[in-house]
Amino acid sequence: MTPKEMALTMAKALDSKKGKDILVLETDGLTTLADYFVLCSGSSAPQLKALGDAVEKSMKDNEILPHHIEGHRGGTWILQDYGDVVVHLFSEEAREFYDLDRLWQDAKVVDLSEVLAPGD
Numbered sequence: 696m697t698p699k700e701m702a703l704t705m706a707k708a709l710d711s712k713k714g715k716d717i718l719v720l721e722t723d724g725l726t727t728l729a730d731y732f733v734l735c736s737g738s739s740a741p742q743l744k745a746l747g748d749a750v751e752k753s754m755k756d757n758e759i760l761p762h763h764i765e766g767h768r769g770g771t772w773i774l775q776d777y778g779d780v781v782v783h784l785f786s787e788e789a790r791e792f793y794d795l796d797r798l799w800q801d802a803k804v805v806d807l808s809e810v811l812a813p814g815d
Contacts, residue, residue, distance in 0.1 A: 698729075698731055699731065699805070702731040703719070704753050705750050706735075706807055707753070708749040709735045712749045716736045722799060725799070725801060725802055729778070734785070734790070737785070738787065739786075740786075747775065761777050771789040
């Protein structure tokens with residue numbers, strides 16, 4: 696599975712749990728941290744847990760395990776590091792505070808119209 700396929704699979708998993716403002720950024724060429732960042736907001740700690748679990752399951756189904764997970768369950772953010780793809784799950788307030796959308800504004804935004812359910 697390519698890094699882009701991983702990121703799109705993760706976005707679809709997040710959408711299945713009603714993640715908000717799902718954004719996939721192609722960061723290859725801008726940083727050595729990862730080729731893609733996947734950003735998503737959740738409305739509560741239980742939803743953030745469900746979002747994180749959905750990503751983990753979608754990757755495990757493809758025999759891909761995370762290298763590292765931070766902010767594990769119950770906080771206002773979760774970071775899941777899959778090497779070439781890093782997932783950032785935030786409460787709406789934490790997403791506004793960390794403002795990764797602005798920080799990585801030079802990254803190419805990946806079109807998710809084929810992945811997300813209509814209306815998202």
